[in-house]
Amino acid sequence: QKEVEQNSGPLSVPEGAIASLNCTYSDRGSQSFFWYRQYSGKSPELIMFIYSNGDKEDGRFTAQLNKASQYVSLLIRDSQPSDSATYLCAVNSLTTDSWGKLQFGAGTQVVVTP
Amino acid sequence: SQTIHQWPATLVQPVGSPLSLECTVEGTSNPNLYWYRQAAGRGLQLLFYSVGIGQISSEVPQNLSASRPQDRQFILSSKKLLLSDSGFYLCAWSTNYREDGYTFGSGTRLTVV
Numbered sequence: 001q002k003e004v005e006q007n008s009g010p011l012s013v014p015e016g017a018i019a020s021l022n023c024t025y026s027d028r029g030s031q032s033f034f035w036y037r038q039y040s041g042k043s044p045e046l047i048m049f050i051y052s053n054g055d056k057e058d059g060r061f062t063a064q065l066n067k068a069s070q071y072v073s074l075l076i077r078d079s080q081p082s083d084s085a086t087y088l089c090a091v092n093s094l095t096t097d098s099w100g101k102l103q104f105g106a107g108t109q110v111v112v113t114p
Numbered sequence: 115s116q117t118i119h120q121w122p123a124t125l126v127q128p129v130g131s132p133l134s135l136e137c138t139v140e141g142t143s144n145p146n147l148y149w150y151r152q153a154a155g156r157g158l159q160l161l162f163y164s165v166g167i168g169q170i171s172s173e174v175p176q177n178l179s180a181s182r183p184q185d186r187q188f189i190l191s192s193k194k195l196l197l198s199d200s201g202f203y204l205c206a207w208s209t210n211y212r213e214d215g216y217t218f219g220s221g222t223r224l225t226v227v
Contacts, residue, residue, distance in 0.1 A: 034215040043204055043218040044158075051213060088158070090215065102208075102216055106157035 004091050006105035013083075013112050019076040021108050023089030026070070032092035033065055033072045038107065039085045048074060079112045086110070116141035120205045120219030127226055133178075133192040135222050137205030140186065145207040147188040148216065149180055152202040164188060200226045 003026045013019040021035075032051055036044035050056045050063040050072065062075040072091075076083055089105040120137045127133060139145050149161040160173045162180035170180050177196050181189045188205060202223050206216040 032213050032215075036215075041223075043221045046215045046217070049213075049215055092213070092215075101160065101163065104158045 004089055004103045004105040006087075006089050006108045008106060009086075009109035009111075011108055011110045013076075013079045013110060015079060015081060015112055015114050017079055019074075019079045019083065019110050019112070021074040021076075021087050021089075021110070023072045023074075023091075023105055024070055025072070025089075025091045025103070027091065027093045027103070028067075028070065029093045030067075030070075030091045033063070034090040034092070034102065035061075035063060035074045036088040036090060036104075037085045038088060044088055076110070079110075081112050081114060084110060084112045116207075116217065118205060118207055118217055118219040120222060122222055123220065124223045125225070127195050127224065129197055129226055130194045133190070133195055133199070133224070135190040135203055135205075135224075137188045137190075137219055138186055139207045142186070142207070142209070144185060144210070146210065147182065148206040148208070149188065149190050150204040150206065150218075152204065154201070158204070162190070195226045197226050200224055 005024045035048040037047045038044040048061050048063045050065045053065050053067055056063045060077045064073045086107040086109045088107045090102040092102050117140045147164045150158045152158050164170050164182045167182055178192050202221050204221045205219040208214055208216045
């Protein structure tokens with residue numbers, strides 16, 4: 001059973017600080033990694049994707065990937081109250097039995113406090 | 115650009131009643147389509163996925179079924195709803211490129227009473 005693990009939170013972050021979210025995955029065949037943001041009562045929206053080891057920055061978001069450690073993280077700099085949401089980590093594998101389906105973690109709830 | 119439509123947004127149904135949720139995608143052809151359910155405070159559970167017309171794979175045996183009568187239409191159905199069918203139902207689509215993520219519809223919140 002391929003798994004994607006996240007801390008459920010809530011992760012409480014002061015406004016203006018850096019929020020650090022972690023995700024580990026069990027399938028070494030995983031190739032593509034995604035972060036989704038889900039506001040309460042809404043559907044998930046894709047905010048970041050990363051394929052290669054290292055860092056990828058997009059505005060206030062930075063995704064970090066370490067395939068050797070099977071670890072992907074998301075940093076949110078200068079956190080704003082509008083960043084309060086649940087963040088889902090998703091992993092895509094190339095192994096045939098998974099067909100390329102995304103495996104989702106259960107999500108980490110982030111609460112940015114003014 | 116591609117868009118995904120899902121309706122209705124909310125639904126309250128009595129136990130034992132039928133269900134039909136519809137999802138359509140515009141602006142692309144031969145999308146991969148998915149139905150997910152999210153129980154309150156829980157993660158996403160993949161219910162069905164489809165790689166083409168009439169091709170449906172079920173992930174979890176349950177009280178639900180899915181159909182894909184047209185290339186960009188995906189329907190989730192039930193003949194008799196159970197209380198446990200309550201949840202947030204999400205349709206999603208993706209390309210055939212595994213490097214691409216999913217795009218979700220706006221969801222249907224189903225309450226079975």
